Amino acid sequence: MSGKLQGNGLKCICSVYVPVRDPAKSARWWQRNFGLEFAVPFSEESDQAIMKLSEGQWLHLVQTEGQIDNQFPNKAGYEMFRLTFEVREIEVLHDHLLGNGVQIEELEDRGSCGINFVFYDPDGNKFDVNENVSMYRAPEEVEKVKNHLFAYAR
CATH class of the missing domain: 3.30.720.110 (Signal recognition particle alu RNA binding heterodimer, srp9/1)
Incomplete structure (x- = not known):
């Protein structure tokens, strides 16, 4: 189906990506300070931790070696x-x-x-x-x- 965009085509922000040095350490910080829970199971070997905000949006804590x-x-x-x-x-x-x-x-x-x-x-x-x-x-x-x-x- 092709159609013409009617009005605002953006509904909401579903994910935000945040650069971090250590996703596991960062996830614990977000849990302790804000009560966030993992959106998906986390593995210590993973390069990101995905946390869920109370209304369902995801906060991706993405490991980086670069400048934060x-x-x-x-x-x-x-x-x-x-x-x-x-x-x-x-x-x-x-x-x-x-x-x-x-x-x-x-x-x-x-x-x-x-x-x-x-x-x-x-x-x-x-x-x-x-x-x-x-x-x-x-x-x-x-x-x-x-x-x-x-x-x-x-």
Whole structure:
């Protein structure tokens, strides 16, 4: 069947590929810090570990011998991350990662876009997480989350 493309031909992102030095070590890190599970059985001899996000997308942790460069500078020179993970209960995740010693940058309230923070995996790959708290939570809960995360002085 041939036909004309109607509207947006891209449905979603099903896989993301991340360069790592040691897929087994990286997989354990993602399991410990985010609760990810293997999408397919893993062998220590494999050159990649495939982890599954909660909604089914796959995170491929691909072994590389080359340069690991998952960032790029924007026009202003800020080193950008390649993707943002959507999360729920960002305050719980933030506290969990801090407790595990994960390298994270400062929280940011991006207004209508939500609350974000950047974290790094053991190979230096930079990632962003976001929760649009005002979309998924009651206003009084949003205030509690912001108080917890930003320690607003009122």
